[in-house]
Amino acid sequence: MSVGPLRFGMSHEQAAVAMEAQGFICTGLQSETRHGALTRRADFRAAAAPRWSTAVTVYYRVPDLLTCVAVDALCGPQVRLDSLGLVGQVPSELTEQVFDYVTERGMSPTLSVEGDAASDELGFMLRAQRAGDVLLSRAFFAKFEGWAYTVHDCVPTTEWRVR
Structure with missing residues (x-):
């Protein structure tokens, strides 16, 4: 349903206001032409951070609906799934914790083709x-209902390039 103050389905204007209230500013809104269903991308950084840093990247679908959110491992805010911190952690250790969390709730954990932990039921991947x-x-x-089959299918080319 949401990632912090960002709710899936909100417009860019709503996302910018929600992020600004948390101390983040939009550094640019661009066309996202490399992934068919996603049409635009916006980057946010902490207000006091250098102009080149990006803490959160959001992706929109037609008609301007927030559909995907990526949180940077280095300068992004911490995002929690209950008590489990998902950002800036050691991936191999976090994968085990996520698999335990998902399995305990009767869901199926998955691995992406790159070995990243994911949960389609919860709608996230840990890259x-x-x-x-x-x-x-x-x-x-x-949030991929109606336009993709898995979280992995939603990851745009620009996101795969982040290493």
Whole structure:
């Protein structure tokens, strides 16, 4: 349903207001032409952060509906699933915790083709992002009913390029 103040289905204007209330500013709204269902992308950074940093990236579908959210492992805010922190964690350790969490609730954990933990029922994937010589978890969330089959199907090309 939501990732922090961002609710799936909200417009870009609503997302910008919600993020600004949390201390994040939009650094750009761009066309997203490399993934058929997604039409636009917006990047947000903390107000005091350098202009080049991106803490949260959101993706929209026609007609301007917030559909996907990616939270940066290095400068993004912490996102929790109950007490489980999903951002900036060691991926191998977090994968085990996510699998336990999902399994305990009668859902099926999955791995992406790149070995990233995911839950289609909960609509998220934990990607690995470089932080110098180590990897940290980058959380990707999607509301994909009616336009994709799995969370993996929702990840746009620009997101796969983040390493």
